[in-house]
Amino acid sequence: MKEYFKSDEFLIIEEGFEPSYNRVSESVMSLGNGHMGIRGNFEEKYSGDSLSGSYYAGIYYPDKTKVGWWKNGYPEWFAKVLNGINYIGIDVTIKGLELDIAKCDVVDFRRILNMKQGYMERSFVAIDKNNNKTKIVSKRFLSMADSQIATIKYTVIPLNYEGEIILQPYLNGKVVNEDSNYDEYFWEEVDKKADDQVCYLNMETKKLGFRVACTMKYEIYNKTKKIEAQQTKSVCQEGYVANVIKIPVKAGDEITLNKYISAVTNRDYSNEQLEDVSIKEVTKAYDKGYEALLEAHISKWDEKWEENDITIKGDVKAQQGIRFNIFQLNQTYTGDDPRLNIGPKGFTGEKYGGSTYWDTEAYCLPFYLSTAPSKIARNLLIYRYNHLEKAKENARKLGFKGALYPMVTMNGEECHNEWEITFEEIHRNGAIAYAIYNYENYTGDKKYLADYGVEVLVEISRFWADRVNFNKEKDKYMILGVTGPNEYENNVNNNWYTNTIASWTMEYTIKSLDYIKEDHPTIYDKLLTKLELKDHEVDKWKDIISKMYYPYIEDKKVFCQQDGYMDKEQILVKDLPEGNLPINKNWSWDRILRSCFIKQADVLQGIYLFNERYDLDTIKRNFDFYEPRTVHESSLSPCIYSIIASQLGYEKKAYELYLRTARLDIDNYNSDSDDGLHITSMAGTWMSVVYGFGGLRVKDDELCFSPFLPKSWTGYSFRIMFRDSLLSIKVDDTIVIELISGADVMINIFNNKYILTKTNKVEIDNN
Amino acid sequence: MKEYFKSDEFLIIEEGFEPSYNRVSESVMSLGNGHMGIRGNFEEKYSGDSLSGSYYAGIYYPDKTKVGWWKNGYPEWFAKVLNGINYIGIDVTIKGLELDIAKCDVVDFRRILNMKQGYMERSFVAIDKNNNKTKIVSKRFLSMADSQIATIKYTVIPLNYEGEIILQPYLNGKVVNEDSNYDEYFWEEVDKKADDQVCYLNMETKKLGFRVACTMKYEIYNKTKKIEAQQTKSVCQEGYVANVIKIPVKAGDEITLNKYISAVTNRDYSNEQLEDVSIKEVTKAYDKGYEALLEAHISKWDEKWEENDITIKGDVKAQQGIRFNIFQLNQTYTGDDPRLNIGPKGFTGEKYGGSTYWDTEAYCLPFYLSTAPSKIARNLLIYRYNHLEKAKENARKLGFKGALYPMVTMNGEECHNEWEITFEEIHRNGAIAYAIYNYENYTGDKKYLADYGVEVLVEISRFWADRVNFNKEKDKYMILGVTGPNEYENNVNNNWYTNTIASWTMEYTIKSLDYIKEDHPTIYDKLLTKLELKDHEVDKWKDIISKMYYPYIEDKKVFCQQDGYMDKEQILVKDLPEGNLPINKNWSWDRILRSCFIKQADVLQGIYLFNERYDLDTIKRNFDFYEPRTVHESSLSPCIYSIIASQLGYEKKAYELYLRTARLDIDNYNSDSDDGLHITSMAGTWMSVVYGFGGLRVKDDELCFSPFLPKSWTGYSFRIMFRDSLLSIKVDDTIVIELISGADVMINIFNNKYILTKTNKVEIDNN
Incomplete structure (x- = not known):
């Protein structure tokens, strides 16, 4: 199934429909605009295998955690990015028979993601069991110019028959998450209405009361001619509203339904405003019309590409690949x-709960720093600043001072559910600190430290200072019981990367405090009071910095990933018999844990972040040692x-x-x-x-x-x-x-x- | 709530009803006879807090495992001891009002467990809202003489009224497990019937098709006079059968219902036989009558006490305590x-899935060895012998040779759901081997080795030989990534106890093979063929034995629990501030893992098992070092x-x-x-x-x-x-x-x- 999609510099092209690959195509063809996103699902009914997905930024559900044996400190819930109202749906009935691609012969199927202009286009000919041939062409986008608006142009062309077709555009709030822990239904209907002018649906999540309100309007054309009078009715059911439009057609007609949708949430408006805003927004879009909306949308994409395109010559696959990522x-x-933040799956699926991980700071921040005005990256930092109190609560819950940022979160609270991750993968705390450095270094905005950054730094340093353990015998500070970036080791002592970033955080915090003291003395005094920061704390940090323990492999002159790493059987990835890779699919968790194989950059992650500290020989020795032991089973x-x-x-x-x-x-x-x-x-x-x-x-x-x-x-x-x-x-x-x-x-x-x-x-x- | 029960040498006495303590009382007052067991629930309806429990030995449900993130090798299900048909129930209606202790004034309440004779007795006066006073006396036992029979004598005494009472003895199969992972209902009805002579109910578990069939018969007395004709009817509902017996009473009457129950399962009979056997068994019991059944039951208990009583003079609480345990x-x-085997909760609750743990070999076997004929202990060994193929599969699943016995099981398959336990707490494998030694040593039945024991020993040794890791640099064998008996450490390297018992197993296996070769050469030859055992395997074991690595704390001259234990902050339990204990209630799991505190005997478990290997000074040094660091938060x-x-x-x-x-x-x-x-x-x-x-x-x-x-x-x-x-x-x-x-x-x-x-x-x- 590799190279399923055709190569093209700006398009992702699927030719011919392959039901078993449909979920992948749906993922790849996802659209989003920061405010919302949809997978590349079909508008018309499809009874085959599909992962339906309509997501709204920042709308999540605190699903009850699923663990075998509860232990103190476990998070109570795991935040799920929610599948919400499906607004793309348009059911089609051809002469009394519902159109379902799973039950038709499908010819000339093409699904195309146009990355240049940010839309998805689809066309095919469906031959139903009555041998009626219908060509369908659909094109849709979520507006980059007006993030609350989505638009679909859906065209039905009868090729060999005349008779009645029915188009039924709908809003469906009765959607479920496949990853619901206890098969619960997360939404309840608040309000709806449906008439020929407007269909409106307002759904609310259980527990947190997030509301999403969608409104749709439509217009019908035959080729370029608007059809004013149709035989219509509307449907109003629990969590569902629709228009039912009956149209008499003959072969050669081209019936186009333009569906305009607004989607607004109570993250942006009060509950009372939702209906008004939603209807007003969709009416505005309807009045502008499809072409004008598309033009504004494309023009926004032109700006984006202007700012951050990468071109590659001589390799169209590479060109397509990199543009897909940027897109x-x-x-x-x-x-x-x-x-808002950046979930590991964005708006393209449910996995990983769609929450914020340290991926944001370690991987995404550099992209946004270099491809967008600095306020965009700054907002990613402010996100964590706003979660500082929650991070302090999280540290307190585990019995520590300072702040421990969560491994996974939506609102600042921890919501992952494995102890070896939530309790132990604490290096993430360093990534939050490093992001501040990265931002300051790249943008030159040192003032950020005084206004926001140093508060976060001080609390993270406090956590590290409380989390280390002084070993009298060795006269060293140690960090016991951690999981490093290499999650193929759990509960290890003295992970080199964690010890390194912990010590670095304290160093950078001290440096930042010195800078503020020098350049912003008034702010400095206020900060001392607000943070109740005392000299002896900073002295303790200095002591830890000077006496931090770093495991080292003497004979190889490389940093040692953690205590005991060299006690493991040392095999190289290249020497693994065929069929063993990826080990996470072929080996038991037990075998993985005991092996020397490294899931993702760990020592190398440190060498990457603190690159200037190490001479090329050191970097080379470590690369040469660790790379052959790394299976790269994280995409990071x-x-x-x-x-x-x-x-x-x-x-x-x-x-x-x-x-x-x-x-x-x-x-x-x-x-x-x-x-x-x-x-x-x-x-x-x-x-x-x-x-x-x-x-x-x-x-x-x-x-x-x-x-x-x-x-x-x-x-x-x-x-x-x-x-x-x-x-x-x-x-x-x-x-x-x-x-x-x-x-x-x-x-x-x-x-x-x-x-x-x-x-x-x-x-x-x-x- | 400490000392809630009155002290007595042979009785557990509850005086006065304390609803908030009811679940504890129900646990303590549990009855069982090896074949089945019931918690000390009330016969009559009780709408207050209660954990209803009726258990049948060997009847379990493979509940779908509940884990946050699935990993390769995880067991698919967690076996639950099943709450099955409730046969103790007798609903009582007093002049039209249902008797519910939660809704009455309750006077003179006494619930007594008679350990000498193995029954539970209960009496109280209930004053309902109509001010009708009714005295209830009930007495029940699960027959030790005939394990498929339970009997209840239930007496209703109207104290201040005349009118009609209704007694409704029933069998209720619509029971649930409180610990169901997904709130599923585990039983389906197979068959039932209900008439005045006999009520029969046959329920089947989902998935595995275990069947439990219960039949009940009753008789009614007024004081000593049997009442032949009552106004009766029977009730037959989904999963429920009952008799409804209306009795006109006057103050001073003593209406006694004797309820005879048989409970048979398709573990012992074919599905076709169940109805016949169940009816035949209960009819036999009914014909014998309550007093004769009780007498036979008591006589069995007399034999038990004769064999294994412990008396303590001068401390009635201690006397009561030890007898409760033996009972x-x-x-x-x-x-x-x-x-069958011995679940951690026996027939007294659902927790821990009620399956078989290494507790059996390490703790229970010595009791049965010393208090019962040797065939009883032998049956505990045969249980594991019969699971050998499953233990081999379990090892294979994790990628190992030989046999790895499960941490928790009902049928030989692993059914715990935490990787740090199932994959890593492998010392349990040694306990299975040690039990064979213990049995052979205590009983002198060396022949068992040849007939069964050595097959288990060879496969366990093969597992150890594959699980160790040779460290070339140190010229030592190591065992990485384990959890020792002290579950307050997970994924450690070279747990001293695990390394010790692994090496010991191989030693004992070699010794056993030598004995069989010498004394049973024919069997020996057959075993070599069956086990495909080669000399080089035994040589490998010898090499491992001679080069096993044992962590040691040099300056203290004590065995080191695991690599890195001394890097932890060394605090003693006595120095913990008040309110910290038990740490498993007051500390996060993270803090527990990083602390030096020991949940349960670990190094000391090894010193206990291999006691003769160590001189008193060594034992003393280790005890003096580890005991002050042990919080004893396991009852073991x-x-x-x-x-x-x-x-x-x-x-x-x-x-x-x-x-x-x-x-x-x-x-x-x-x-x-x-x-x-x-x-x-x-x-x-x-x-x-x-x-x-x-x-x-x-x-x-x-x-x-x-x-x-x-x-x-x-x-x-x-x-x-x-x-x-x-x-x-x-x-x-x-x-x-x-x-x-x-x-x-x-x-x-x-x-x-x-x-x-x-x-x-x-x-x-x-x-």
């Missing part, structure tokens, strides 16, 4: 709303190794690792894209190109590059925003860096400095 | 059926420490530890007896007395004692079976050992040998 990231998060892994390989000049290895995620979902590489797309790992793929091949770094306020051209490509280019300047970087025989817009900027290429101005591009020979 | 163990397992822990304390002459400590479980359930010490009783730990309490205070050991076929008298007691005595001789051991100012029955036996007291004959008791001064 999905832009669909998932637009950065307008600091209450290869990008980190790829970036380091690029740094080491391992160009072939860097490209090979890049390939492992570049087309992960398009090619359903891990056979799991049916569940939804790997949204957060897409940012990692982007990083492999820009940070890896392009060698982007920001050091001491200077933008640095050290690009190389992978052998399989004839050239590539990317665009990045740096402190509100937009740059284009093009790499083929020459390296050309241009300033597209914004102020002049000092850049550094292969350790040479250049000043980039609008009239002065930098061009370097690349042979 | 419950005898109720739970009679040893007639090698398909204090007994082991108590036995070692006795051995070390720490008499006060031994007694103090003994007290922690002696009255665990009677005093609801851990506030969890509402869930059911701690059946398997009761055997541990028995061991504290017999192995600890009495100093019982069997060394080289010799029965050894080194008794002491705890200061709070004026004397104690116990009886034990040793190789079919019954001995009485009495300890007060003198130590008197008598042979009650069976052949002469050589004994050893304080290292002096004596020959015990029927005419020659041994008497030693104890001052």
Whole structure:
């Protein structure tokens, strides 16, 4: 099933309908606009296998946790991104027979995702059991220009018959989550109405009372001629409203239904406002009309591509792959709303509860930092700032001072349900701190530290200071009982990465406090009071920094992933017999835990983050030791190794690792894209190109590059925003860096400095 | 609520009804006869809080496992001991008003468990809202003489009214398990009938098709006069059958309903036979009559007490406590059926799934070895022998050779649902091997090794040999990624106990093979073929034995519980601030895991099992180190420490530890007896007395004692079976050992040998 979709620079094309692959296609063809998202489901009824998905940003359900044996401190619930009102549905009846692709012969089926313009288009001919042939063409988009609006143009063309067709556009709130822990139904109807002008449905979630209200309006054309009078009625059932439109047709007619939908939630309006706003919004859209809405939508996408396209020459698959990743990231998060974040599956599936993980800080933040105005990345930081009190509660619950950010969350509370993750995978706390550094370093917005950042840093440092354990005999601080980024080890002592990021957090916190004291003394005094920060606390941090224990493999001169790692049988991935990989599908959990195999970058994650601390020899030794032991069974892994390989000049290895995620979902590489797309790992793929091949770094306020051209490509280019300047970087025989817009900027290429101005591009020979 | 029950040498007495304590009382008042068991629920309707429980040995339900994130190798189901047909129910209507103790004034309430004779008796006066006063007296038992029969004598005495009472004895199959993972209903009705002569109900479990068929018959008396003609009808509803008996009464009448019940299952009969057998059995019981049935039942209990009573002088609470334990163990397992085993809660509750744990081998086996003919203990071994193929499958599932016995099971398959237990708590495998040694050593039945034992030993040794990991650098075999008996550590490396018992298993297997080769050469040859055992395998075991790694704390000269244990902050239990204990109620799981505190005997468990290997100084150093770090939050822990304390002459400590479980359930010490009783730990309490205070050991076929008298007691005595001789051991100012029955036996007291004959008791001064 690899290479199921046709290659194209800007399109994802499915030709011919393959029911067994439908869930994957639905995932790949997902649309979103930051406010909401839908999987590539069919409008008309489909009784075959399908994962129906209509998601609304920030609307979730606290499902009762499912654990075998409850233990103190376990989260009570696991937050689920909710499948909500399905607004795409249009049932079709052809001369009394309901159209169901699963029950027809389907000819000339094409489903296309147009990434350039952000829409999905579908066409096919259905031949039903009465031998009536009907061509269907549908095109839909969720407006990037007006995020509360979705529009569908649905055309029915009778090819060989005359008679009556019925179109039944509907809103259906009776939807379920496949991943409901106890097969519960999460929604209740609040209100509805249905007449020929407008269908309105308002649903509320149980427990938290989130409301989603959708309204739809429609118009009917035969070719270009609007049909005013149809024989219609409306349907109003529990959680369901619809219009029923009967149309007499003859062969050659082209009956088009334009369905306009508004979707508003009580995250943005009061419950009382919902009906009014929803109807007003859809009416406005209806009045603008389909073409005008589409035009505004495309124009927004043009802006996005202008800001963050990557082009690749000489490899159309690679081009398609990278654009797919950029496209999905832009669909998932637009950065307008600091209450939102980036779920691992975005709006494309239910898996992982759709909540916020450390993926955001470690993988997504760099993408948004480099491809959007800095306020977008800042909103990702503010999201965590706003959760600080919850993070403090979370630490308290486990018996600690300071703040422990959750492994998974929707509202700041922990909602994962495995002790080895929630209690032990605490390195995530460091990622929150690192994101502040990353933002400050990239944007130069140091003031953020004083306004928000340092409060988070101090509380995280307090957590680390309470979580370490002083070993008198060894005169060292240790961190016992953790799970590192490599989740194929649980409950280990002294994970090198965790110890490293913990100590680094305290260092950076002290440095940040010093800066605020110096540059913003008034704010500093207020902070001391607010945080009740005392000198002895900072002294304790200094003591921990100086006496932190870092496991080390003496004879190999590499950092040791954790205590006891070398007691394991040391085998290399290449020596595993065929059929063993991926080990998470072929081995018991027990065997995985006891093996030396590494799921994802762990020591290397640290070397990636704190790159400047280590000389090339050290980096090389660690890469050479750990890479052959890493199975990369997280989509977040290869990008980190790829970036380091690029740094080491391992160009072939860097490209090979890049390939492992570049087309992960398009090619359903891990056979799991049916569940939804790997949204957060897409940012990692982007990083492999820009940070890896392009060698982007920001050091001491200077933008640095050290690009190389992978052998399989004839050239590539990317665009990045740096402190509100937009740059284009093009790499083929020459390296050309241009300033597209914004102020002049000092850049550094292969350790040479250049000043980039609008009239002065930098061009370097690349042979 | 401590000391809720009155003290008595042979009775457990509840005086006055305390609804909030009802679940505990129901647990404590449970009855069982090896074949079935019931909690101390009321016969009449009770709308207050209650855990209704009617259990049938070996009838279970494979409930779908509840885990947060599925991982390879997880068991698909968690076996639940099933709540089945409730046969004790008798609804009572007084002049049109249903009797419900929760809605009456209740006076003179007494609920008594008579341990001497094995019945529960209850009496009270209920004053309903019409001010009708009714005295109720009920007495019931599950026959030890005929395990398929239960009998209830239920007397209703109108004190201040005349009119009609209705008695409605019933069988109710519509029962649920409170611990159902997905609130499922586990039973379906097969068949029923109800007439005035007989009510019959046959229920079948979903999935596995276990059937339980119950039949009831009744008779009515007014005082001693049988009432022949009542106005009756019968009720026949889904899963429910009943007789409805209307009786005109006047004050002073004593209306007694004798309810006879048979309960048979398709574990013992074919589905076709069930109805016939069930009706035949109950008819036989009915014909014998209540008094004759009770007499036969009591006579069986007399035999039990004759065999295994422990008397304690000078401390009635201690006397009551130890008898309660012996009583419950005898109720739970009679040893007639090698398909059965001893669930942690016996027939007294649902918790822990009621399945077989290593508790059986480590704690219960010694009790049955010493208190019953050897075939009873042998049946416990045969149980595991019969599960050998499943244990091999279980090892295969995790990728290992040999056999891994499950942590929890009903039918040999693993059915626990936490990876840190199922995959890692593999020391349990050693307990299965040790039980074979224990049996052989105690009974002298070496032939068992050849007939059954060694097959189990070889397969367990094969597992260990595959599970160890050779560390070239250290030239040692290691066992990584385990959970020891101390479940407050998960996924540790080189748990001393696990490494010890693994190596010991291989040693004992080799020794057993040598014995069979020598003494049973024909069997030996057959075994080699059957097991496909090769010399190189045995050589590998020898290599592992000689190079096994045992962590050691050099400066303290004690065995180290596992790698890294000493990196933990070393605090003692006595230094914990008040309110921290028990830590499993007050600390997060995370904090528990990272602490040095030990849930239950771990290193000490090894020292207990392999006692003869260690000199007293070594034992003392280890006890002195580990005991102050042990929180004993498993009911299986204090007994082991108590036995070692006795051995070390720490008499006060031994007694103090003994007290922690002696009255665990009677005093609801851990506030969890509402869930059911701690059946398997009761055997541990028995061991504290017999192995600890009495100093019982069997060394080289010799029965050894080194008794002491705890200061709070004026004397104690116990009886034990040793190789079919019954001995009485009495300890007060003198130590008197008598042979009650069976052949002469050589004994050893304080290292002096004596020959015990029927005419020659041994008497030693104890001052």
